[in-house]
Amino acid sequence: MILTTLCYIEKDDSYLMLHRVKKNHDVNKDKWIGVGGKFEQDETPEECLLRETMEETGLALTSYRLRGILTFVAVGWETEYIFLYTADQFEGTLNLEECGEGTLKWMKKDQIRKLNLWVGDRIFFHLMEQDLPVFSLKLSYDGDRLVEAFLDGKKLAEPWSQYYEG
Secondary structure, three states, X not given: OEEEEEEEEEEOOEEEEEEOOOOOOOOOOOOEEOEOOEOOOOOXXXXXXXXXXXXXXXXXXXXEEXXXXXXXXXXXXXXXXXXXXXXXXXXXXXXXXXXXXOEEEEEEHHHHHHOXXXXXXXXXXXXXXXXXXXXXXXXXXXXXXXXXXXXXXXXXXXXXXXXXOO
């Protein structure tokens, strides 16, 4: 299994989004996601969050919050446990040219759902908008197709859109 962090940095009713276009062998190829990455030896989730954010953006987070723990299962890929954060304060200057993962761009929150996202990301954005306490969300995919989802251990019924629309 892989341990990672994922962070959505907030500013002016926008999230900093990463368009994953630079790696060829990438489960997130062509998707828009937050910033983050894999834990290094003996790191806490917070240490990984701060290091990865600095490496990918040049920003030092000064206020962040754990929002959820995601279990990402995809056929042909190793299972990934993701510590999901939002951050609303930071220091430094955003470096748009240095991200080796893809292209960074501030996107208005009301435009996020128009991007090429994983279906499960749409679900957790909805959960974050509701300002729920820390949640556990398991998402299982076959290719780009979400085949099952569990929220806090309870199976979610299809259609998935009922969890993020309206």
